[in-house]
Structures are given as structure tokens and as C-alpha cells.
Amino acid sequence: LIDGFNPCNLFVLTFLLGLLISASNSRKKIYVVGFTFIFVIFVIYFIFMAAWLNIFKYLGFITPLRIGLGLIAIIAGAINCKELFAFRKGVTLMIQDQHRGPLLRRIDKMKDLIANGSIPTLIMASISLAAFASLVELPCTAGFPIIYTGILTGKMLESSFSYYLYLIFYNLVYVTPLLVIISIFGYTFKGKQISKRHMQIIKFIGGLIMILLGLILLINPSLIGIGFG
Secondary structure, three states, X not given: OOHHHOHHHHHHHHHHHHHHHHHOOOHHHHHHHHHHHHHHHHHHHHHHHHHHHHHHHHHOOOHHHHHHHHHHHHXXXXXXXXXXXXXOOOOOOOOOHHHHHHHHXXXXXXXXXHHHOOHHHHHHHHHHHXXXXXXXXXXXXXXHHHHHHHHHHOOOOOOHHHHHHHHHHHHXXXXXXXXXXXXXXXXXXXXXXXXXXXXXXXHHHHXXXXXXXXXXXXXXXXXXXXXXX
């Protein structure tokens, strides 16, 4: 759920919603664009996590993997915590500057489609935008999914299908905040862009949790139900 309040996703979604409200007063179009965007994010991150799951299952949850995941969690967590004091300065896991401009231009190009385009055209444009956004957001959003998938590999579940059910569950919780935002926005036609301060606080909280998970993986993984490999 903490991962679902990811500032990168929230930035893109709230920017898109602001464009929607300025270009159209159609509740239907808001829901079509918003829910299509969220569905594509769900699918892409499920595929991303499924790929890591198979890599980790092939390797086995051995001690080097556990230590590696722990160190990645601590380093990524520290970088995210740094954003509270030095936002987007130095090493950062936010959307990279070279991708930020093209992403915003893609969103802006949707303005005419939102105002005059058909529903099928809007759906295709939303799919394209969500796919591009998901790729450029990977440095910002990949931390928790990789850590979660690695920890999941250390669990001895009854069947392979059970692992994928946990991935579906993770991604359903992950998109819940986005679904709530779209639903409220479509109902009230009111919203605002996520602020820099909000991004800093969210990154800091997520970073602290990452560091805690990393320390648990290194020192006492039994606290989260996995043993030493």
C-alpha cells in the first residue's frame, strides 16, 4: 500500500487528470482514460514481477541472494530518504530528467484527443501513455516490487500458482490508491497536482520501510517468515 502512494505514479496521474478536467467535462472520458491507465500499469508491473519471480526461483533463495536484496533495499531506501533533504539532487530514483520532458509532452498531446477523440482512440492513447510512463518510472518504482518478489521466493508455497496469486494481490493493493483518486476525481471534478513536499515525504516514508526490510533480510529474515538459505 505504501508503494501504491508512489510519487512518480501520482505525479503522472494527477498531471493527466488536470489535463482531463481542462479539456473535457465528460465523466465518462475521465473514467475511460484513468482506469485504462491504471489497468495497463497493473499488467506491466505484474509481468515485471513475474519475470523477477522466475529469476529468483531459478537461483533459489540462497544466502548471497538474501544479502544482495538486503543491500539493495538499504541503498535504495537511503537514496529515497535523501529526497527529503536534497530533492532530485545527486543520485536519485525519481523520473530521470531526460525522460521527464518526453513524458509530459506525451501527456500534453492527449489534450486534443480528450476534447475531440473517440472512446476507442482515447483507450489506445491511454495504453500507449501508461506503457511509456511505466518504463520511464522503473528506477522510481522498481524497489518494492523486487524486494517483495525476492521475499516471496523465500516462502515455501504449495504450488507455483500460489506465487502468482500473491503477485496479483500485491498489484491490486498497489493500484488501490490510484483507483481511489480516479473515482473521487471523476465524481467531484476537483483535484490538484501532487506537490514537491508531498513527493519528498512519500519518498522518505518508503525509504525508511525499505531500510527496515533490508536490515531484517540481513540480520534476522525469520521475522518475515523466511529462513537462511
